[in-house]
Every structure is written in structure tokens, then in C-alpha cells.
Amino acid sequence: MSGLVRRLGFGGAAGLALILIFALLAMLAPWLAPYPGQGLGDPNVIAKLKPPSTEFWLGTDHLGRDVLSRVIFGTRVSMSAGLLIVASSLLVGLPVGVLAGYFGGWVDEVLMRVTDIFLAFPALLLAVLLAAALGPGLLNSIVAVSVTWWPWYARMARSEVLVLRGQPYVEAALLMGVSHPRILIRHILPGAARPLLVQAALDFGPALLTASALSFLGLGVLPPTADWGKLVDEGRKFFPDRWWVSTAPGLAIFLLALAFSVLGDALRDAEGGKRDDPA
Amino acid sequence: MTNPILDVTDLVVRYKPRGLFVPPPRPAVNRVSLGLPAGTTLGVVGESGSGKSSLLRAILRLVPVESGSVTFDGRDWLALRGADLRSARQGIGVVAQNPFLSLSPRLTIAQILSEPLLARGDRHGSDLRDKTAALLLRCGLPPDFLPRRAGELSGGQAQRVAIARALALGPRLLVLDEPTSALDVSVQAQILNLLMELKADFGLSMLFVTHNLKVVAHIADRIMVMQQGVVVEAGPTEKVMADPEQLYTRELMGFGRDFARSRS
Amino acid sequence: MILLEIKALSVTFPTATGAVQAVRSVDLQIEKGAIHGLIGESGCGKTMTGMALLGLLPKGAQVAAEVFRFDGMDLATQAAYLRGKRIALISQDPAAALNPVLTIGRQMDDVLRTHRTQPKAARQAVAVELLAATGLADPVELLNRYPHQLSGGMQQRVVIAQALATGADFLIADEPTTALDVTVGAQVLALLRKLVSERGLTVLMITHDMDVVAAVCDRATVLYAGLSVEEGPARAIMGRPHHPFSAALLAALPDAVPRGHKLAAIEGRIPSPTQAITGCAFAPRCPSCLPVCPDTPPPVRGNSDHRWACHLDKGAR
Numbered sequence: 001m002s003g004l005v006r007r008l009g010f011g012g013a014a015g016l017a018l019i020l021i022f023a024l025l026a027m028l029a030p031w032l033a034p035y036p037g038q039g040l041g042d043p044n045v046i047a048k049l050k051p052p053s054t055e056f057w058l059g060t061d062h063l064g065r066d067v068l069s070r071v072i073f074g075t076r077v078s079m080s081a082g083l084l085i086v087a088s089s090l091l092v093g094l095p096v097g098v099l100a101g102y103f104g105g106w107v108d109e110v111l112m113r114v115t116d117i118f119l120a121f122p123a124l125l126l127a128v129l130l131a132a133a134l135g136p137g138l139l140n141s142i143v144a145v146s147v148t149w150w151p152w153y154a155r156m157a158r159s160e161v162l163v164l165r166g167q168p169y170v171e172a173a174l175l176m177g178v179s180h181p182r183i184l185i186r187h188i189l190p191g192a193a194r195p196l197l198v199q200a201a202l203d204f205g206p207a208l209l210t211a212s213a214l215s216f217l218g219l220g221v222l223p224p225t226a227d228w229g230k231l232v233d234e235g236r237k238f239f240p241d242r243w244w245v246s247t248a249p250g251l252a253i254f255l256l257a258l259a260f261s262v263l264g265d266a267l268r269d270a271e272g273g274k275r276d277d278p279a
Numbered sequence: 280m281t282n283p284i285l286d287v288t289d290l291v292v293r294y295k296p297r298g299l300f301v302p303p304p305r306p307a308v309n310r311v312s313l314g315l316p317a318g319t320t321l322g323v324v325g326e327s328g329s330g331k332s333s334l335l336r337a338i339l340r341l342v343p344v345e346s347g348s349v350t351f352d353g354r355d356w357l358a359l360r361g362a363d364l365r366s367a368r369q370g371i372g373v374v375a376q377n378p379f380l381s382l383s384p385r386l387t388i389a390q391i392l393s394e395p396l397l398a399r400g401d402r403h404g405s406d407l408r409d410k411t412a413a414l415l416l417r418c419g420l421p422p423d424f425l426p427r428r429a430g431e432l433s434g435g436q437a438q439r440v441a442i443a444r445a446l447a448l449g450p451r452l453l454v455l456d457e458p459t460s461a462l463d464v465s466v467q468a469q470i471l472n473l474l475m476e477l478k479a480d481f482g483l484s485m486l487f488v489t490h491n492l493k494v495v496a497h498i499a500d501r502i503m504v505m506q507q508g509v510v511v512e513a514g515p516t517e518k519v520m521a522d523p524e525q526l527y528t529r530e531l532m533g534f535g536r537d538f539a540r541s542r543s
Numbered sequence: 544m545i546l547l548e549i550k551a552l553s554v555t556f557p558t559a560t561g562a563v564q565a566v567r568s569v570d571l572q573i574e575k576g577a578i579h580g581l582i583g584e585s586g587c588g589k590t591m592t593g594m595a596l597l598g599l600l601p602k603g604a605q606v607a608a609e610v611f612r613f614d615g616m617d618l619a620t621q622a623a624y625l626r627g628k629r630i631a632l633i634s635q636d637p638a639a640a641l642n643p644v645l646t647i648g649r650q651m652d653d654v655l656r657t658h659r660t661q662p663k664a665a666r667q668a669v670a671v672e673l674l675a676a677t678g679l680a681d682p683v684e685l686l687n688r689y690p691h692q693l694s695g696g697m698q699q700r701v702v703i704a705q706a707l708a709t710g711a712d713f714l715i716a717d718e719p720t721t722a723l724d725v726t727v728g729a730q731v732l733a734l735l736r737k738l739v740s741e742r743g744l745t746v747l748m749i750t751h752d753m754d755v756v757a758a759v760c761d762r763a764t765v766l767y768a769g770l771s772v773e774e775g776p777a778r779a780i781m782g783r784p785h786h787p788f789s790a791a792l793l794a795a796l797p798d799a800v801p802r803g804h805k806l807a808a809i810e811g812r813i814p815s816p817t818q819a820i821t822g823c824a825f826a827p828r829c830p831s832c833l834p835v836c837p838d839t840p841p842p843v844r845g846n847s848d849h850r851w852a853c854h855l856d857k858g859a860r
Contacts, residue, residue: 168381175339176395176448177369186394190385326724327695433812434585463584463751468795468808475803490725497797497806516802530726 012266018259022252026075039069041224049242059244061234070231071248077138077227078253081220082208084142086200089149096150097157098192102165102184112158115151123148127210131219138227141220145210149203153196160192198271202264205257212253228253282353283314284451284484285338290347292330292337306345307333309508317451320478320485322499322516324492324531330508335456335488339373340364352451369399372445376457378437382429388415388440389425395447410447418443419473435466442473446481453477453485459494471498492531496520504528546713546745547573547596549618550610553769554591556603563816565591565604567769567824571747573762578739578746580756580763580777582792586813588769589749593715596747597632598622613713628658631706635718637698641690647674647701648686654708673704678734696727700734707738717749732759753793757781765789768813768824775849785844786851788825823854831855 005013025032033039034057044064052059058067100111118126130144164170170187178186212229214220221227226234228249235246292308308330315321325331336342338349340356349356352370359367375381382391392411393401401407412422418439429437438458445453455474459467475498477483489495495502495516502519504512504527512525523529554566566588573579583589594600596618611618613625622630634640642650651670652663659666667686674682677700690698699719706714716735720728736759738744748760756763760777765786773786784790793799794807811828814820823829826836833854841852 168375168377169383171341172373172375172381172444173394173398175341175368175371175373176398176444177365177367178394178398179365182398186386187383326726464753464792465584465795465809468797468806469810471797472805472808475805492725493796493798497800497802527726530729 007270008263008266009269011262012270015259015262015266018255019263022075022079022256022259025072026079029072029076033066033069033072035066035069036073038065039073041065041226049238049245051242052244058248059242061231061245062238067231067245067248070226071228071252074226074228074231074249075252077221077225078208078212078229079256081138081142081211081227082204082256085145085149085207085211086204088142088146089153089203090196090200092146093150093153094157094193094196097154097159098161098184098188100154101158101161101192102180102188108158111154115154118148118151119155121148124210124213127214128217128219131214136219136222138221138225141211141214144214144219145207149207152203153199156199157192157196160195161188164188164191194271195268198264198267201260201267204260204264208253208257208260282317283350284317284352285313285315285486286348286350287311287313287334287338288348290334290337290349291345292333292342293345294342306330306508308337310347311505311508311510313503313510313513315452315484315486317484318478318482319500320487320498322495322502323486323488323505324490324495324502325505326490326531328507329505331488331490331505332456333508334505335454335486338486339371339454340368369395369448370451372448372450372453374438374441374445374453374455374458377461378434378441379429381441382437382444384428384430387426387428388432391429391440392425392444392447395444399448414443414447415440417446417477419469433466434462435469438462438466438470439473442470442477446477449481451484453483455485455487455489457489457491458487460489460491467494474498492520492528504531544575545572546575546614547571547747548610548612549608552592552595552606552608552611554588554595554600555605555607556601557605561817564769565816566595567820569764569766569769569771570774571764571771572774573745573747575745576739576743577761578735578748578759580760581747581749581766582751582753582756582763582789583766584751584792584813586768586816587766589751589766590717591769592766593632593717593747593749596622596715597626597630599626599632627709627711629711630713630715631709631711633699633702633706633714633716633719635721637695637702637722638690640702641698643690645689646686647688647690647693650701651686651705651708654705658708658710670704670708673707674701676707676738677701677704678730679704694727695723696731699723699731703731703734703738707742712742712744714744714746715749716746718751719748720755721750721752728755729758735759753781753796765792768820769816770820770824770852772825772853773851775845775851779849785849786825786853787829787831787855789851791828791830823852 008016029039030036038044047060047064049062050056050060056066060066061070096111096115100108126148127144130147131141134140134144170183173183173187211220212227215227215229216233221230231249232246239246289310289312290308291306291310293306294304296303311334313321323331323334333342337344344357354367389411392414393407396407396410412425415422415424420436420439429440459470462470478485487495487499499516501514502516503510504525506527512519512523512528519528549569549571552566552569553564556563556565569588569592581589581592595606600606606619616625648670652666655666655669670686671682674685679685679697679700720731723731732755735746739746748755750756756777762775763777763780764771765773765780765788767788773780773784773789780789784793791807791809795809797806800806809828814824822837822839823841826832829836836854841854843850843852845851
């Protein structure tokens with residue numbers, strides 16, 4: 001444990017701890033939430049818009065639901081949305097970039113021009129348009145954001161691979177008669193994947209924010225399910241008089257995005273010292 | 280006597296011009312011919328821009344050849360494509376200048392040494408482990424180096440690993456690109472001794488490319504001096520060293536302890 | 544006149560896992576107007592010694608010395624002051640020493656401006672004169688060029704001209720020819736030799752290359768594991784080395800034996816810089832090691848002109 005703190009630094013370790021706490025909240029939501037039923041969306045109209053109290057730690061919303069329970073259940077949706085966006089973008093972007101960078105020539109031309117087309121649109125605008133076209137829903141919003149997200153990974157993977165491809169040890173493998181798929185798996189992918197994974201950790205926050213933004217605009221999850229973005233949106237109408245409805249989910253978005261950003265920075269610093277050059 | 284294992288005739292290598300309206304550059308390698316009889320060592324000496332590296336990379340099929348022919352082991356080397364080229368390349372072992380760059384930083388020595396064997400079709404198992412250990416031992420390192428990574432080794436040790444890897448498939452030709460230039464003199468001596476032993480034991484043919492005339496004069500049977508893409512002098516080592524025809528060759532011998540004697 | 548005098552210089556880096564002794568004990572005495580070679584292999588402390596003279600050691604370095612004097616001044620406190628005024632560095636890689644986005648003229652002028660109060664035209668004349676002094680053809684033209692338009696040898700000449708522009712009379716040349724071609728390196732060495740005799744410079748030539756020492760050095764010091772093991776006239780060390788390490792270093796050169804014969808490699812490795820040394824540092828690798836060597840520090844033998852630290856009465860062989 002102390003070794004981890006030393007490698008990541010205090011900030012990075014704190015970020016990681018916060019992420020783990022949120023992950024636990026998400027996994028154990030039915031047991032941790034004081035009112036699991038309300039967390040899932042059951043209304044409780046006799047206790048509408050109550051301020052924080054010992055009964056409802058973070059108050060209740062306009063349908064009388066416990067905000068704390070809503071936020072805890074929202075963690076599940078928001079975290080998985082962020083994770084799915086980053087993962088699916090990596091899954092598309094990494095292979096595209098690796099193939100383009102490794103083989104070069106017309107493969108590179110075709111793949112990169114397609115990538116450029118996606119990069120030509122402002123990301124959020126494209127995501128909003130796509131989400132609107134696909135219709136609201138969690139999965140659709142994830143797809144919409146991922147479509148605008150993967151080209152960045154493709155670009156980055158390509159530039160990493162261009163560096164790796166010129167490394168003498170990759171050339172050595174080629175000269176030993178090692179096949180292209182083997183070189184890709186053994187030498188190129190591990191080298192290219194690490195900086196991309198760091199970038200993915202850094203991007204989790206923005207992914208979360210974008211997904212929340214779509215929900216806030218009504219293009220994300222459908223009621224009664226709610227992610228944090230939706231919760232902020234619901235509370236917006238009562239702000240600032242009933243400030244607690246929006247504040248708690250907003251704070252959760254802020255904290256988790258910050259935690260990933262700090263962890264990503266720490267990972268990048270830890271990685272930076274030992275890239276592939278021996279120096 | 281013996282047929283040359285490597286035969287290069289009128290090889291020309293020219294890189295693409297850097298812009299649309301730039302005239303094509305002077306060839307990096309200009310009509311170079313060489314023959315390497317089996318079991319001998321040819322030293323190729325030159326400074327930066329001499330074309331020695333381009334020649335070597337062309338022979339290894341890493342840069343395209345404009346014209347000329349290369350025959351390796353009786354085959355038209357430049358005509359090989361795809362899988363044929365891949366398997367034919369296994370007949371040539373290559374050792375590069377900086378072992379820390381030519382050995383993957385992520386793999387263990389055992390993985391590095393088994394890579395060519397696996398590429399040939401060997402299977403994982405105790406047989407493979409024995410082979411890698413034997414290779415390493417032959418190059419002067421005990422088997423307890425197998426689980427380590429290149430970053431943990433000294434320059435000399437890492438270069439021994441690179442040589443062991445080059446020998447893994449029993450190549451007929453060893454191509455050495457400045458193999459001792461990154462090493463201290465005391466370590467350079469160890470590596471040169473190792474190469475001479477290996478040459479004697481396996482009857483290896485070697486193409487030794489370097490900027491250091493003194494190193495190559497020690498190990499090569501014949502020397503070829505390149506300048507600006509062309510061969511300016513070639514011949515048996517003793518003759519070139521004792522009585523160089525070209526002023527340039529004498530300049531390459533340059534300064535040093537002989538110079539010091541003449542200065543006094 | 545002795546310009547630089549160092550006795551028992553040590554450079555230590557305290558770390559969590561123990562002290563790293565980059566330089567254990569180095570002695571140097573350099574006469575004004577001499578080229579003094581500092582010979583050793585990687586990890587012997589030769590570059591760290593040079594950096595200590597320049598006051599450019601990395602953070603955390605602890606420097607200690609019995610004597611650490613340059614022209615009557617204490618280097619322990621004055622190194623940073625002397626750097627760029629009396630002492631200048633010529634590094635291995637001239638391309639890295641020059642700023643790629645500034646013209647040669649601008650970079651020369653930056654140096655001149657900090658050291659002289661002259662109008663710009665006068666400074667430019669000085670720059671042209673200095674570039675010409677380093678053997679660069681067409682120096683006026685050169686002022687408008689960028690470093691990448693110059694060959695490695697020309698870049699190194701510009702670096703030398705910059706060093707002269709500071710007004711320094713003591714140059715620390717750290718492997719100045721290693722990155723250059725043999726023929727170009729020979730020219731740069733000849734230039735340094737010429738500048739020494741014409742301008743009365745003094746040079747500390749840090750190198751691993753015996754040929755460089757033989758070509759231009761008047762005297763030399765051999766370092767091993769952060770210790771000076773032999774000091775004397777360069778020709779004497781090249782011709783008849785007395786310390787077994789100096790001898791082994793020369794014997795390992797590829798032209799020391801006839802072609803194809805086994806070279807006298809030095810087996811083993813240098814002691815780790817964290818390791819404490821009780822006797823002679825070279826003992827574990829020494830071909831003529833005596834029973835006394837590993838445990839007792841070797842006595843200094845020879846005379847003031849040529850001395851070495853060894854238990855053997857007569858020196859190596």
C-alpha cells in the first residue's frame with residue numbers, strides 16, 4: 001500500500017481511493033442506500049422537497065425521494081456510462097490507430113481520413129445531434145459520445161506506433177523473421193497501450209461530464225432511472241431555494257471527474273519516467 | 280575456392296527527394312560491389328554519410344534498392360517476397376550498435392532469446408528453455424540471467440545477449456552494425472574476443488560495419504573503405520593497413536598513438 | 544604556474560539506500576597552457592569531476608576536497624562565479640549545446656553581450672574574429688545561419704568560439720570528438736592544440752579514448768572507480784604505464800596485438816559506487832594482484848612528475 005502511494009504520490013493515491021469508494025457505492029447501492037426503493041425511483045410524495053435532516057441526510061426531491069439514495073443509485077449509471085464510453089472508444093480507436101501506424105501507406109491513408117472526418121465536427125455538438133437522432137436512452141447516449149471519442153485514441157495510438165515501429169528492437173524482430181501479427185501483439189501493442197490507458201483514465205472525467213450533459217439536456221437516461229446529470233437537471237427547477245436537490249449529484253460529478261483526472265496525471269507522471277528509451 | 284556466401288553487384292540505393300521540386304539526391308550507395316567468401320569477415324569502414332549504413336540496410340532489405348543485385352547463399356536475395364523473405368531472413372543474424380535499443384525493454388532475456396526460435400516454429404517447453412540457456416552460456420553469460428530484463432544489464436552483458444539472439448537460428452552470416460561503438464574499450468575487447476571465438480567455432484561469415492578502422496582491422500580478413508556512397512579502397516586487411524592507396528584511408532587511421540610518436 | 548589544483552576531491556550523493564560515491568578521491572594539478580587528459584571508462588567519475596569544477600553538479604551532490612583551487616580562488620565557493628568568466632565547457636554533443644531556433648550570430652552575441660560592454664557593431668566584429676579563429680570559413684555569412692545548417696564539426700567549432708567569447712582561459716572539453724567522425728575529430732583536436740599555443744588557454748580533456756590523449760595531451764590522469772590511479776606525462780602513460788589499470792586499458796585496444804589474436808580484455812566489472820573500498824579498487828580485476836592489495840590502500844609511488852598508486856614496487860609488468 002505504501003509502495004502504491006510512493007509511486008502515485010499522495011494526490012494520485014487519494015484519487016484512486018475516491019474512485020474505489022464510488023465503485024463500492026455503485027456495487028453495494030441496494031445495501032448502502034437508506035431507501036433503496038426510492039433510489040430506484042419509487043415516489044414518496046408525502047415528503048416532497050424536504051431539506052437535509054437526520055431522516056433524509058441530503059434532503060428529498062420533488063417526488064419526495066431521498067437524494068442520497070438517488071445519488072448512490074445514480075453512481076451505478078454514471079460510472080458505467082463513463083466506463084463504457086472510454087472502453088468502447090479505446091476498443092475502436094486503438095486497433096484503427098495501431099494498424100494505420102504500423103502498416104502505413106494506403107491503410108494509413110484510408111483509416112486516418114475516416115478519422116479526420118469524425119474529428120472535423122465539434123465533439124459535443126456531434127454527440128448531441130447523434131443522441132437526438134438515435135433517441136433518448138442510456139445506451140444511445142453512450143454510443144453517441146463514443147462515436148465522437150474514438151478518433152482521438154486512433155490518432156494517439158498511431159503516433160505511439162510510429163515511434164515504436166522505428167525502434168531497433170522492433171526492426172530486430174522483423175529481421176529475425178517474426179511475423180507481423182506477432183510483432184504487433186508482442187512489441188507494438190504493449191508499448192502503445194500503456195500511454196493510451198493513462199489517457200483513458202484522464203478522459204474518464206470528461207466522458208462522465210459529456211454523458212451527464214446529455215442527460216441534463218434530456219438526451220440520456222429515461223426516467224425513473226437517473227444518472228447524476230439527470231439528477232442535476234431535475235433539481236435545476238428548484239434551485240437555488242431548494243439547493244440540495246442539485247448540489248449533491250453535482251458535487252458527485254465534480255468529485256469523480258477530479259479523482260480520475262488526478263489519478264490520470266499521477267499515472268502519466270509515473271509512466272513518463274520509464275518509456276521505452278533506456279535513458 | 281569457396282563460393283561467396285554474399286555477393287553484391289553494382290548496388291545502388293537512392294532515397295526519395297524530400298519535396299516535389301527538389302532534384303533527386305545523389306545515391307546513398309553508388310554501384311557498390313562486394314563478395315564475402317564463406318567463413319571470412321569483411322569490414323566495411325566509413326564515416327557518417329559514407330553510405331555504409333545504407334548498404335547494410337539495403338542488404339537486410341530494410342530500404343528499397345534502385346538497381347543492382349544481391350545473392351545470399353545462392354538465392355536472388357532481392358527477389359524474395361513475403362513469407363519467403365521472412366524465412367530467408369532467418370539465415371542472417373544481426374547485431375546492432377546499441378543493445379539497449381535493440382533488446383525490448385519489456386521482455387525478459389529468456390523471452391528475447393526464444394523469440395527467433397518461436398518465429399521459426401519451435402514450441403514452448405523445456406527444450407526451448409535449454410536452447411536459450413545454451414545460447415546464453417555460449418556467449419559468456421550464466422543461465423541466471425534468463426529471468427532478467429535488458430535494463431538490468433551492463434552494456435557488455437546486453438550486447439552478449441544481442442549476439443546470442445543473432446546466433447539463435449544458426450545463421451550462416453552475421454551482420455554487425457557498429458557492435459562495439461557504444462561500449463568501453465575494456466568491454467569492446469571482450470566482445471571482439473567473443474566474436475572471434477564464435478567465428479572460429481561456427482565457421483561464421485561476418486559483415487562488420489563500423490567507423491572505427493582500428494577495430495575492424497583487428498577482426499576482418501578484408502577491408503572495404505567507403506566515402507560518399509562509393510568504395511574508395513578495398514583489399515586484404517594487412518595490405519590496406521600497411522600500405523593504403525588512398526589518402527582518405529590514412530586519414531581514417533588518423534591520429535592516435537602512432538601520431539603521438541611522430542609528434543615527439 | 545599551476546592553474547588548477549585539486550586534492551582528494553569527492554562527490555557523493557546521499558540516497559535512501561546509501562551514499563553513491565560518484566567521485567571518491569581525485570587529484571589534479573594542471574599547469575597553465577597545458578592540455579591535461581582525464582582518462583577513464585564509463586562510471587569512473589570523469590564527467591562528475593568536470594561538473595564539480597563548473598559548479599554544475601546535480602542537486603543533492605555533496606562535494607568535499609582537501610584542496611580545490613583555481614588560480615588562487617577557492618572553487619568550492621567560486622565555481623559558479625568562475626563559470627562563464629574563466630572556465631567554460633565544451634560538451635560532447637554540439638547540437639545540443641546550441642539553440643536550434645536562434646542564428647549563430649545571435650547566440651554569439653548573447654554571450655558577448657553578457658561579458659563585454661561594447662556597441663553591437665564592435666561585438667559583431669569580435670564574433671567574426673572568434674569564428675574565424677576556430678577555423679570556420681566565411682564567418683560573416685555564418686552569423687545568419689542556424690545550427691542545423693552546419694555539420695557536426697562546424698557546430699563544435701562554434702561551441703568553441705562561444706567558449707572563447709566568454710573570455711574563459713580554462714576549457715573543460717568533455718569528450719569533444721566522440722560524436723564526430725574520426726577525420727573531423729582530428730581537426731577539432733588540432734584546433735584546440737592551436738588555440739592553446741596561440742591564446743595561452745588551458746584545457747582539461749575528459750575522454751575515454753587513448754588516441755585522443757596521445758594526440759593532444761601534455762599530461763594525463765587515469766581514473767578508476769572515482770579514484771585517480773596514475774598521473775604523468777601523456778607520452779609516459781601511453782608508452783610505459785605504471786598502474787596495472789592503465790596498462791590493462793592500453794592492452795585492451797584492438798591494435799595492441801596482431802590481427803586476429805585474443806585481446807587482453809579486463810574481466811569483471813568496476814565496483815559499484817555504493818560499495819566501500821578498503822584496499823586497492825582495482826585489486827579484484829588486477830592480473831598482478833598481491834595478497835596485500837584487497838585490504839590495504841595502495842601507496843603513491845613515483846615522483847612529482849609521474850606518480851601512481853600501487854602496491855607493486857616497479858609498477859605494472
